[in-house]
Amino acid sequence: MQVPFLDLKIQYQSIKNEINPAIQNILDNTSFILGKVVFDFENTFAKAHNVKHCFGVSSGTDGNHLASWALGIGAGDEIIVPANTFVATAWGATLTGAKPVFADCDSISYNIDPNKLGDAVTSKTKAVVAVHLYGQPADIESISKITKDKNLSLIEDCAQAHLAEYKNKKVGGLSDIACFSFYPGKNLGAYGEAGAVTTNNDELANKVKMYRDHGALQKYHHESLGHNYRMDGIQGAVLGVKMKYIEKWTDGRRIVAAKYKELLCDLGDIILPTEMSYAKHVYHLYVIQVRNGGAEKRDSLTKFLNKNGIATGLHYPIPLHLQKCFSDLKYKKGDFPVSEKLAESGLSLPMYPELSDNQIEYVAEKIKEFFNK
Numbered sequence: 001m002q003v004p005f006l007d008l009k010i011q012y013q014s015i016k017n018e019i020n021p022a023i024q025n026i027l028d029n030t031s032f033i034l035g036k037v038v039f040d041f042e043n044t045f046a047k048a049h050n051v052k053h054c055f056g057v058s059s060g061t062d063g064n065h066l067a068s069w070a071l072g073i074g075a076g077d078e079i080i081v082p083a084n085t086f087v088a089t090a091w092g093a094t095l096t097g098a099k100p101v102f103a104d105c106d107s108i109s110y111n112i113d114p115n116k117l118g119d120a121v122t123s124k125t126k127a128v129v130a131v132h133l134y135g136q137p138a139d140i141e142s143i144s145k146i147t148k149d150k151n152l153s154l155i156e157d158c159a160q161a162h163l164a165e166y167k168n169k170k171v172g173g174l175s176d177i178a179c180f181s182f183y184p185g186k187n188l189g190a191y192g193e194a195g196a197v198t199t200n201n202d203e204l205a206n207k208v209k210m211y212r213d214h215g216a217l218q219k220y221h222h223e224s225l226g227h228n229y230r231m232d233g234i235q236g237a238v239l240g241v242k243m244k245y246i247e248k249w250t251d252g253r254r255i256v257a258a259k260y261k262e263l264l265c266d267l268g269d270i271i272l273p274t275e276m277s278y279a280k281h282v283y284h285l286y287v288i289q290v291r292n293g294g295a296e297k298r299d300s301l302t303k304f305l306n307k308n309g310i311a312t313g314l315h316y317p318i319p320l321h322l323q324k325c326f327s328d329l330k331y332k333k334g335d336f337p338v339s340e341k342l343a344e345s346g347l348s349l350p351m352y353p354e355l356s357d358n359q360i361e362y363v364a365e366k367i368k369e370f371f372n373k
């Protein structure tokens, strides 16, 4: 049996009859950039996340940049970022000229550890980025307590967490400003690069709207510096169609996660993801950890699964503080032990809503076989 890590073809086939005419409509109207279809999507997406403003942008990375840019962060400032995340979270700081300062994650939720946040705050800190990693919301209330106390802004990186909930509230409106990615493999994926920025703050919304479109709210009237971070019409059309199904697909991911849990919870050799009591996890990724034996054991499990037709992933093999691109920040191995351990022992299993019971059972069976159980 073959179990791909992700299969975007099944999903496309299931909605092809709606996607193709939606793209054709963009071609017929030559509405290639922003336009009504993108604005309609923005409204639908904002409603789904219970947030006042949503702006379609050119990628999640550009959304990360816009969030810190709109907050007025720049050279000489610092932004606290979890050590265990995709690198783009940190580009939000570097693209404004600010410095990312890393903080370790919590060993159960895998999200930034509120108890360790305080240590990372300096007189230059301007913001904290709470990444809802793998689809599980970070502990927003505990983090907010610290950001409020220290007068810092809070940014949510929701790139992996469309429709995820913290205490029954959707992510994306739980902070000053939030960004989403619609990279094709994300829970809501475009057919190219795309992202969004959401906020309940009118002033920040106005800035995002200007900055994404050359600093102009009216064509050729450039009130501020800006960039070209606009969403394509075709991406808006694809995402608009997909919004009808995102809840169903999210349920599908949760069903896959429940099935993995049912089949693997008795296997003491691995640690399964924990859905925190405050969270509705949307399982962008299903990351297990090998309990003993570190990277060596994890790598031999990987080889065994791959050899048996099961594709796997690593999220992420090198924590940000040990990446070459941040070597000038002078972090060293041992600085963030929880993130380092996760990088060594974590393994992402296939996860997408269309995974069949047979495939899930096969993955579980092979993992057990590896551990001779």
Ligand SMILES: *Cc1c(COP(=O)(O)O)cnc(C)c1O
Binding pocket: 059, 060, 061, 062, 064, 085, 086, 088, 089, 131, 157, 159, 160, 180, 181, 182, 183, 194, 195
């Ligand atoms: C995917 C991702 C991004 C970047 O999004 P792109 O659309 O690929 O630019 C940022 N942060 C996190 C946590 C991500 O997973």
